[in-house]
Amino acid sequence: MNSTIETERLLLRPWKTDDRAETESLFRYASDPEIGPRCGWPPHTSVEDSMSVIKNVLAVDGNWAITIKDCGEPVGSIALKPVSHYIADPIAAAAELVAKYGGALHNAKELGYWIGRPFWGKGYMPEALNAVLAFAFDTLHADAVWGGHYAANPQSGRVMEKCGMKVVCTTKRDYFPLIDEYHDGVVRLIAAAQWRAAR
Numbered sequence: 001m002n003s004t005i006e007t008e009r010l011l012l013r014p015w016k017t018d019d020r021a022e023t024e025s026l027f028r029y030a031s032d033p034e035i036g037p038r039c040g041w042p043p044h045t046s047v048e049d050s051m052s053v054i055k056n057v058l059a060v061d062g063n064w065a066i067t068i069k070d071c072g073e074p075v076g077s078i079a080l081k082p083v084s085h086y087i088a089d090p091i092a093a094a095a096e097l098v099a100k101y102g103g104a105l106h107n108a109k110e111l112g113y114w115i116g117r118p119f120w121g122k123g124y125m126p127e128a129l130n131a132v133l134a135f136a137f138d139t140l141h142a143d144a145v146w147g148g149h150y151a152a153n154p155q156s157g158r159v160m161e162k163c164g165m166k167v168v169c170t171t172k173r174d175y176f177p178l179i180d181e182y183h184d185g186v187v188r189l190i191a192a193a194q195w196r197a198a199r
Helices: 020-030 047-058 085-092 095-105 124-139 154-162 192-198
Strands: 010-013 063-068 074-081 108-115 144-150 166-176 181-191
Touching: 010 124, 020 047, 020 074, 047 063, 063 124, 074 124, 085 095, 085 144, 085 166, 085 181, 095 144, 095 166, 095 181, 108 124, 124 144, 124 154, 124 192, 144 154, 154 181, 181 192
Parallel strands: 108 144
Antiparallel strands: 010 063, 063 074, 074 108, 144 181, 166 181
16 A cells, blocks of 8 residues: 655655664654644654554555655655544444534545645645545545544644545544543544535
């Protein structure tokens, strides 16, 4: 599944394992306390920690290193993964949401992404997200793509909104075990038909 995706400024590519420069670049950005906790994971504590994350989490199908063409090093990550309970549970808990969106949980993917703080506000994340949505719909033939973000992280919501993802519902006190915290959330969705109509 993991082919390289090219945009105007970015190359989204598979993560490299056992590559010291790759690992050091990941650690540089993932050790920032402003990054991981916004996504439900703790800041990386060492280069060895980052190497373990590449091997055991990132170097899988559906997960791309976000690299800027000018420098080539990874500055973030973006993934298409199976729909999680953070998305499915609130839909299943409300009859009106099941009626309206239950079908969109099948043949669907869920997004996850982050980018290093020096690259915030430069339009890189919407550029990457649009490319991955195109891959989800045109290559994987998904019927829908879901996304979620903390209610307290509206920047992530703005990225999804720019890419056509609409709010479906909100959640209360979702538990994130890797950081032992509870967060209110926002669930967003874009269906394949909506994606194609907007193109």
